Amino acid sequence: MIQARLLKSMPQDSGKPAFSFGAEFELAGGITAVFGPPSSGKTLLLDLLAGLIRPDDGRLMVDGQILYDRATGVNLPPRKRPCGYVLSSPSLLPHLTLRQNLLFAASCRGLPRLESHRVVEEWIAIHGLAAAAQQKPGEAGAESRLRCAFARASLAAPKLLLVDELSEPGIDRAEVLKLILESQSQGAPAILYATRRIEECLELGAHLLVISAGRILQAGPCREVLEKPASVEVARLLGGFNLLPATITALDPGRDMSRLKLDAVELTGPYFPGHLRGDRVTLCVRWEDLRAVPASGKPGPNQLAAALLRVSGGRHSVRLHLAGDLVVEMPLPEWQQHNHVRQWMVEFPPETLRVV
Amino acid sequence: MSPTSYQTAPPRNFILAQRRRLVNGDPYQKILIRFPASPAEGLRMDIMDAPMQSGWFPLWLSLRVAAVATLAAVPCALALGWLLSRCEFRGKQVVQGAILLPLMFPPTVLGFYLLVLFSQGTLLAKAWESAFGSPLLFTWRAAALAALIHTAPLLVRACRDALEALPRDVERAARSCGASGWTVFWRVALPQIQRALAAAAVLAFGRALGDFGITLMIAGNIPGSTQTLPVAVYSAASSGNGAYARALVLAVSALILGLMYAAARLEPKRALR
Numbered sequence: 001m002i003q004a005r006l007l008k009s010m011p012q013d014s015g016k017p018a019f020s021f022g023a024e025f026e027l028a029g030g031i032t033a034v035f036g037p038p039s040s041g042k043t044l045l046l047d048l049l050a051g052l053i054r055p056d057d058g059r060l061m062v063d064g065q066i067l068y069d070r071a072t073g074v075n076l077p078p079r080k081r082p083c084g085y086v087l088s089s090p091s092l093l094p095h096l097t098l099r100q101n102l103l104f105a106a107s108c109r110g111l112p113r114l115e116s117h118r119v120v121e122e123w124i125a126i127h128g129l130a131a132a133a134q135q136k137p138g139e140a141g142a143e144s145r146l147r148c149a150f151a152r153a154s155l156a157a158p159k160l161l162l163v164d165e166l167s168e169p170g171i172d173r174a175e176v177l178k179l180i181l182e183s184q185s186q187g188a189p190a191i192l193y194a195t196r197r198i199e200e201c202l203e204l205g206a207h208l209l210v211i212s213a214g215r216i217l218q219a220g221p222c223r224e225v226l227e228k229p230a231s232v233e234v235a236r237l238l239g240g241f242n243l244l245p246a247t248i249t250a251l252d253p254g255r256d257m258s259r260l261k262l263d264a265v266e267l268t269g270p271y272f273p274g275h276l277r278g279d280r281v282t283l284c285v286r287w288e289d290l291r292a293v294p295a296s297g298k299p300g301p302n303q304l305a306a307a308l309l310r311v312s313g314g315r316h317s318v319r320l321h322l323a324g325d326l327v328v329e330m331p332l333p334e335w336q337q338h339n340h341v342r343q344w345m346v347e348f349p350p351e352t353l354r355v356v
Numbered sequence: 357m358s359p360t361s362y363q364t365a366p367p368r369n370f371i372l373a374q375r376r377r378l379v380n381g382d383p384y385q386k387i388l389i390r391f392p393a394s395p396a397e398g399l400r401m402d403i404m405d406a407p408m409q410s411g412w413f414p415l416w417l418s419l420r421v422a423a424v425a426t427l428a429a430v431p432c433a434l435a436l437g438w439l440l441s442r443c444e445f446r447g448k449q450v451v452q453g454a455i456l457l458p459l460m461f462p463p464t465v466l467g468f469y470l471l472v473l474f475s476q477g478t479l480l481a482k483a484w485e486s487a488f489g490s491p492l493l494f495t496w497r498a499a500a501l502a503a504l505i506h507t508a509p510l511l512v513r514a515c516r517d518a519l520e521a522l523p524r525d526v527e528r529a530a531r532s533c534g535a536s537g538w539t540v541f542w543r544v545a546l547p548q549i550q551r552a553l554a555a556a557a558v559l560a561f562g563r564a565l566g567d568f569g570i571t572l573m574i575a576g577n578i579p580g581s582t583q584t585l586p587v588a589v590y591s592a593a594s595s596g597n598g599a600y601a602r603a604l605v606l607a608v609s610a611l612i613l614g615l616m617y618a619a620a621r622l623e624p625k626r627a628l629r
Contacts, residue, residue: 047528050532051532052528052531052532077536078531078532078534079531079534079535079536083532084532084533085528085529085532085533087525087528087529087532088525089523089525091523091525091526091528091529092526092529093526093530093543093544093547093548094526094548095547095548104530104533104535104543105533105534108530108533108534108535108536108539109533109534110534149529152529152533153532153533155533156533156534162532
C-alpha cells in the first residue's frame with residue numbers, strides 16, 4: 001500500500017523550462033503503469049519516490065513506513081528506502097563486471113559478505129546471467145545489462161520496484177514487459193512502470209496513473225480508464241477516441257435518453273448525469289465503437305454521411321479517416337469487401353456515446 | 357639579483373652559497389664559451405663537458421618540486437571538481453573565477469602577492485612556521501607552492517570536465533541501490549575518471565616543472581638550494597653559459613616529450629558505458 005502526496009517545483013534550468021509537479025495518489029500492490037507523454041513528470045515521480053530528489057512538500061508512506069513527511073521533517077535517504085529502481089538505461093557501473101555490480105549493490109544495502117554472495121548468485125541464476133557475469137557492461141549484451149539492472153533493483157527485496165521507461169537503443173520492449181511480469185511473480189509487492197505507450201499498459205493489465213504536465217489526470221484500472229476517460233485531455237493522451245464538440249439539446253433521465261446536436265445532425269444517446277440542457281460538451285467515442293457502412297440513400301437515425309479521406313492500416317484492422325475529423329476502425333475483412341467505397345455512413349451506437 | 361631587496365632576512369643556505377662562491381671564485385667567471393665543431397660533438401660537449409656549477413641539481417629539484425606540487429594538487433582538484441560539477445551553491449561563479457585567476461595573472465604579480473602574504477610577521481607566515489617549523493620564502497617548499505599555483509587551475513578544470521562528462525544515470529542508479537555520497541564518489545565516480553585523472557596529473561606534473569615567474573619571486577634563484585630548472589636555464593643562458601643551458605634544456609625536453617607520450621597513452625580511448 002503506497003500513499004503519496006508529493007509536491008515539487010523545479011526552477012527554470014539551462015534549457016529546461018520551469019516545471020511544477022503535484023500528485024496525490026494511493027496504490028494497492030500489483031503493477032501500476034505511470035502513463036504520460038514525454039516530459040510529463042514520470043521520471044520525476046519515480047525519483048521522488050526513490051528519494052533521489054527531495055520533494056518540497058507532502059508525505060510518502062509505503063506499507064505504513066513513512067519515507068517522507070514534510071510536517072515531521074522525515075526524509076529517508078535512498079539507501080534506507082525499500083525501493084528498487086531500474087533507470088531509463090541499465091546504468092551499471094562501467095568499471096565492474098556484472099557480478100561485481102550486483103555485489104556492489106548488495107554491499108551498499110548492508111548485506112553481510114557471505115549473505116550478499118549467496119543472494120547475488122541466486123539472482124544471477126534467476127536471470128540466467130551466469131555466462132555474462134564475468135563481463136563488464138561494455139562487453140555484455142543489451143539483454144544481459146537489462147537483466148542485471150533488474151536483478152540489482154530487486155536484490156534487496158524492495159517493497160516498491162520502480163521501472164523507468166527504458167530508452168536505450170537495443171533494448172527489446174517485450175523483454176522489459178517480460179521482466180516486469182517476472183518480477184511480479186518473484187514476489188515484488190508493488191511495481192511502478194513509467195511508459196508512454198498505452199499498449200504496454202494494456203499488456204501488463206496494469207492499474208493506470210495518467211499523468212500530464214506534472215498532474216495526475218486520472219487513476220484507475222487500465223480497462224476502465226480506456227472506456228471512460230475523465231476528460232478530453234485524458235482521451236487525447238490515450239488516443240483512439242473521436243472527440244467531437246456537441247451541444248446537449250435534450251435530457252430525459254426517465255427514459256435514460258438524451259439528444260446531442262453535432263454540427264448538422266442530432267444524435268440520440270444515453271442519459272448523461274451531471275449535465276444540463278444546453279451544455280457544450282465533447283462527445284467521446286472510441287474509434288472501434290463507431291460503425292461505418294457504405295452510404296446508400298438518406299442517413300438514418302444516429303447516422304452521419306462522410307467522405308473517405310484516407311485509410312491507415314494495421315494487421316487486423318484498418319482506420320478510415322473521414323471528413324469532419326472522424327476516425328472509424330473496422331476489421332480488415334470488412335474493409336476488403338468495401339475497399340472501393342468513397343462515401344460512407346457512420347453510425348453512432350447510442351449506448352457507446354459518452355460526453356466529457 | 358639581490359636577496360636583500362626582499363623584506364626578509366637572506367636564508368641561511370643563500371649565505372652558504374655566497375660564501376662558497378667567495379671561496380671558490382665565481383663559477384660563472386670560469387666559463388669559456390667554446391663552439392662545437394659539429395652538432396654531434398656539440399651534443400656530446402653539452403652533456404659531458406657542461407660546466408656544472410650546480411650539476412644536475414636543478415633537474416632533481418624541479419622533479420621533486422613538481423612531484424610535491426602534483427601530489428598536493430590532485431586532492432584539491434578532486435574536491436573542487438566534485439564541488440563544481442555536483443553541487444549548486446551561492447558564489448559558485450566566484451569560486452570558478454578564482455580558480456582561473458592564476459592563469460590570467462602575470463606570474464610575477466602573483467609571486468609578489470605571495471611574497472607580501474608570506475613575508476615575516478604575517479598570519480600566513482606564522483601559520484606556516486608553526487606547521488612546518490621554518491619560514492616558507494626562499495626554500496624549496498616555496499618553489500613547490502609556486503608550482504602548485506601554476507598547475508592547479510588546469511588540474512581542477514580537467515577534474516571538473518571529467519566528472520561532468522560522466523553519465524549521471526550511473527550515479528543515480530548507485531544511489532538508488534543504496535550508495536551514500538562518499539561511496540558514490542569513491543567507488544562510482546573516481547574509478548570512472550581514474551584514467552582521465554592520471555593523464556591530467558601527468559600533464560599537470562609537466563606544467564609544474566615549468567613555473568618560472570612565481571618561483572623566482574618567492575623561492576629566489578639560489579643555486580643548489582632553490583634554483584629550479586627553468587630558473588637555472590635562465591641564469592645559465594643570461595650569464596653566457598650556453599652549454600649548461602643546452603644540457604638542461606635537452607634533458608627537460610626529453611622528459612616533457614616522455615610525459616606527453618604517457619599522458620596520451622593514459623587518455624581514455626573510448627567512453628565505457
